[in-house]
Amino acid sequence: SQGSGDGRFSYPWGVTTDALGFIYVCDKENHRVQVFQSDGTFVGKFGSLGNKPGQLEHPHYIAVSSTNRVIVSDSNNHRIQIFDINGKVQTTFGGEGSEEGQFKFPRGVAVDEQGFIIVADSGNNRIQVFQSDGSFLKAFGCWGSMDGEFKGLEGVAVMPNGNILVCDRENHRVQIF
Helix, strand or coil: CCCCCCEECCCEEEECCCCCCCCEEEEEEHHHEEEHHHHHHEEEECCCEECCCCCCCCCCEEEECCCCCCEEEEEEHCCEEEEEECEEEEEEEEEEEECCCEEEEEEEEEEEECEEEEEEEEHHHHHEEEEECCCCCECCCEEEECCCCCCCCCEEEEECCCCCCEEEECCCCCCCC
């Protein structure tokens, strides 16, 4: 239900699970991530409003790697933060801009079996791929409606074969790469 107490939400957005079945929810307007057992029992939370490491401003999407790294798109801070499963920040990367490794309102995040981090850089209408330490690897896409072009990105996912699925919001489609 709505609120700011433990287990309550204000615009829950992204959700994921880890290998043990714990549920992680981006509680966007409360600027935090909440964690629950698989039966919905509240376990913990991390994050608070701000721009320091470990603080969040409108977290949107979340992914958990096979090594239990919790990857959060800290959208209004234009960065990605990586936490351990206890909510301790491990690393932060990004910053506002359009250069390689910079973001404008990052949204969807995913991590593949090799640990590469895929980010839907919504405001720049591109996908960026990073190594597990946050170092830039490659980017693709631009504004438009042709194949490989985007108008407002949201969720991303990685298929078992390594293909990347991208929700291309304003083109009303999902693209596969």
